[in-house]
Amino acid sequence: MTTKGTAERIIEAALQLVSEKGYTAATTKSIAELAGVNEVTLFRHFGNKRGLLKAIIEQFSYYPLLQQEINQNVTWELEQDLLNFSLKHFHFLMSIKDFVMIGFKESIQFPEISEEIANIPLLIKKELIVYFQEMHQRGKIREVDFEAAALSLIALNFGHFMSRARLGTIVSDLPTEELLQTSVAIFSRGLVS
Amino acid sequence: MTTKGTAERIIEAALQLVSEKGYTAATTKSIAELAGVNEVTLFRHFGNKRGLLKAIIEQFSYYPLLQQEINQNVTWELEQDLLNFSLKHFHFLMSIKDFVMIGFKESIQFPEISEEIANIPLLIKKELIVYFQEMHQRGKIREVDFEAAALSLIALNFGHFMSRARLGTIVSDLPTEELLQTSVAIFSRGLVS
DNA sequence: TTAGCATGTAAGTAATTACTTGCATGAAAG
DNA sequence: CTTTCATGCAAGTAATTACTTACATGCTAA
Incomplete structure (x- = not known):
């Protein structure tokens, strides 16, 4: 419950920041801050920064296509x-x-x-x-x-x-x-x- | 002569790398390398990284519009x-x-x-x-x-x-x-x- | 020949970045 | 009540980044 909410909030924040500023400019610190979680939580959930983006991609592949x-x-x-x-x-x-x-x-x-x-x-x-x-x-x-x-x-x-x-x-x-x-x-x- | 050529080559390299990878991911080191000049030359010409992008924008504003x-x-x-x-x-x-x-x-x-x-x-x-x-x-x-x-x-x-x-x-x-x-x-x- | 100027080289610096580790806390589940 | 688990917090690390300084070199124009 709380877990899911946390991971989702991180993904959401990453989605927003990466789409705005690009992958490199969207720092893990800023993503965690926007998600309202500690930076380590991000790494605990997704391992590393690329893992976070992988999660974003995966979420998208489940998105109902037109x-x-x-x-x-x-x-x-x-x-x-x-x-x-x-x-x-x-x-x-x-x-x-x-x-x-x-x-x-x-x-x-x-x-x-x-x-x-x-x-x-x-x-x-x-x-x-x-x-x-x-x-x-x-x-x-x-x-x-x-x-x-x-x-x-x-x-x-x-x-x-x-x-x-x-x-x-x-x-x-x-x-x-x-x-x-x-x-x-x-x-x-x-x-x- | 050589000056102009150098600055142009730097701008060209920056244009390519920034358009490919984005401003943050296009490091001054990689730009200098692609331009075939030393990294310090880049700073001597444009002061700092933002100055380099300003030069790109300025060059574009002179581009003949359609x-x-x-x-x-x-x-x-x-x-x-x-x-x-x-x-x-x-x-x-x-x-x-x-x-x-x-x-x-x-x-x-x-x-x-x-x-x-x-x-x-x-x-x-x-x-x-x-x-x-x-x-x-x-x-x-x-x-x-x-x-x-x-x-x-x-x-x-x-x-x-x-x-x-x-x-x-x-x-x-x-x-x-x-x-x-x-x-x-x-x-x-x-x-x- | 000389003086100047653009560039290369080497070395360094302060800040930031991705990522780690160890420990504390608090809530939920058994 | 106790164990588990997700999270916060503090501190630190190695690498990278933008940028600086000092000095050497070589080309060009006077």
Whole structure:
């Protein structure tokens, strides 16, 4: 009980600090301080600093991926489906924002994270291609390179996510939902036959 | 002569290492080693480690921005213009890839870089909005939220850039030009009236 | 030739960092 | 009541880091 709470608090603090300042700059002292525990407790739980990050990675691998949820609520109405997907995609990325940032920052020190993160667009791409193919067979979208189309939608959402996650409302103060709606409206209109 | 070359080599090495490993993990020793100079030379040139990064930021502020080049070669043919812009945008981001990465990694330690980087999409957004408005008046694109449209195109290109810059061909081995072409084709088709 | 200037070399310093050890404490479980 | 177990606390260690100082060397320009 107390144990679990302690370890969790340490992981949480590490996740925050490492994603903010990077692995090296996030000292064990500062992590322990933010978690509200003694520094030795950190080592007693995770052995060493790398062990702490391993725990973070492991926790992430249990995180429910977006993938399964994509095919749910499919209406075979292009714009509606893509908006539904894009909203989910965006909020999913936001929910794992810290992981994504660590993945980008520590791709050299912890290539495992990079791989884990790179897997997300890969899985989503496959799902989207299948969806686009089916939509094409139903005569609802025109013939395009479905892989490129899938990658584009993913890039679109990822771009919006990065902009909001790192720059906030500096670039634009449009409400996220509104922005995504217009974004998807243009994109799906470009796909319809 | 030799002075300039030395300072430049140090800056180059720092740019590479800091963008790869982050500011804290890129030690002055490793930077000097990569630059092929003695560590003291680094301090003689830039005073301290922060001074070195200041020099990097300053060098970037002199970098020719994409902005002016956008309005050149405008044909008022939507797809052609947007493809031309997107290719320029993408390759511009690639050319300042290391700056962008530092900007994302060191947004806390060096907020100036973040601001500098955030300025890019802001300027481009303004240019794109003007272009879209003019295209609308010419009856070539339909009525949409031009700001959202501009942000979407920027997010699209940025997403492609991030994917290629960090994940290489893991997600897809489609040739960049081909990918951008399909990407822009869909997007512009979604805008035409 | 000489004077200056950029750089290399060697040595050192104070601070920080990851990590350890030994002991005290307090709460829960048997 | 006692044992166990997670944690706190104090102290310390070896390595690393940013940075300094003093002196030697070699190239360039006057």
